[in-house]
Amino acid sequence: AQSVTQLGSHVSVSEGALVLLRCNYSSSVPPYLFWYVQYPNQGLQLLLKYTSAATLVKGINGFEAEFKKSETSFHLTKPSAHMSDAAEYFCAVSPPIGTGNQFYFGTGTSLTVIP
Amino acid sequence: NAGVTQTPKFQVLKTGQSMTLQCAQDMNHEYMSWYRQDPGMGLRLIHYSVGAGITDQGEVPNGYNVSRSTTEDFPLRLLSAAPSQTSVYFCASRSTGTGFYEQYFGPGTRLTVT
Numbered sequence: 001a002q003s004v005t006q007l008g009s010h011v012s013v014s015e016g017a018l019v020l021l022r023c024n025y026s027s028s029v030p031p032y033l034f035w036y037v038q039y040p041n042q043g044l045q046l047l048l049k050y051t052s053a054a055t056l057v058k059g060i061n062g063f064e065a066e067f068k069k070s071e072t073s074f075h076l077t078k079p080s081a082h083m084s085d086a087a088e089y090f091c092a093v094s095p096p097i098g099t100g101n102q103f104y105f106g107t108g109t110s111l112t113v114i115p
Numbered sequence: 116n117a118g119v120t121q122t123p124k125f126q127v128l129k130t131g132q133s134m135t136l137q138c139a140q141d142m143n144h145e146y147m148s149w150y151r152q153d154p155g156m157g158l159r160l161i162h163y164s165v166g167a168g169i170t171d172q173g174e175v176p177n178g179y180n181v182s183r184s185t186t187e188d189f190p191l192r193l194l195s196a197a198p199s200q201t202s203v204y205f206c207a208s209r210s211t212g213t214g215f216y217e218q219y220f221g222p223g224t225r226l227t228v229t
Contacts, residue, residue, distance in 0.1 A: 034217060043205060043220040090157065103218055107157035
């Protein structure tokens with residue numbers, strides 16, 4: 001079975017500071033991994049995804065995430081926070097091809113950027 | 116492409132009323148799903164479908180029905196609304212072909228049951 005844990009339901013950073021949002025997964029085989037962003041009163045938008053091609057994945061808006069199999073982690077980072085980054089962020093896991101179709105989402109991390 | 120569309124955007128129901136939330140996608144995706152989003156609980160899967168005529172239950176299916184008569188449409192029916200069904204509902208779709216399959220989300224329906 002797959003599961004995702006996001007540590008920290010609320011994270012606050014100062015504008016210009018490093019953003020680090022944590023995600024750990026539980027899976028018997030390396031799954032596909034995703035980060036989604038949700039701006040207020042909107043749907044979810046894909047930030048980036050891990051497809052096993054490269055462990056460091058770059059996404060939109062300057063975000064990136066690194067897949068670490070040994071730590072079963074896929075943490076999201078951005079070197080310098082911007083006010084427009086304030087949003088809810090969700091980590092999700094999908095099993096490898098042929099083993100199921102469902103996505104499993106974490107409970108989300110709300111990012112606040114302090115001017 | 117319009118992507119994933121949902122109607123209505125907002126809805127208020129009285130306890131016991133029924134209604135259908137509409138979802139359509141124009142990407143020819145086989146897989147479609149419905150989630151509800153509640154504060155502190157992330158997204159929880161209600162029902163999903165892997166193709167026309169095939170549906171299955173997710174994590175929280177009670178009180179909801181679905182059907183999939185076409186590839187494009189995947190409506191969600193609330194049989195007898197309850198205050199516990201007050202939530203934001205998202206429809207999503209994705210391909211199940213080879214390669215990589217992210218989900219595409221609709222803008223959501225905000226439902227209040229009084």
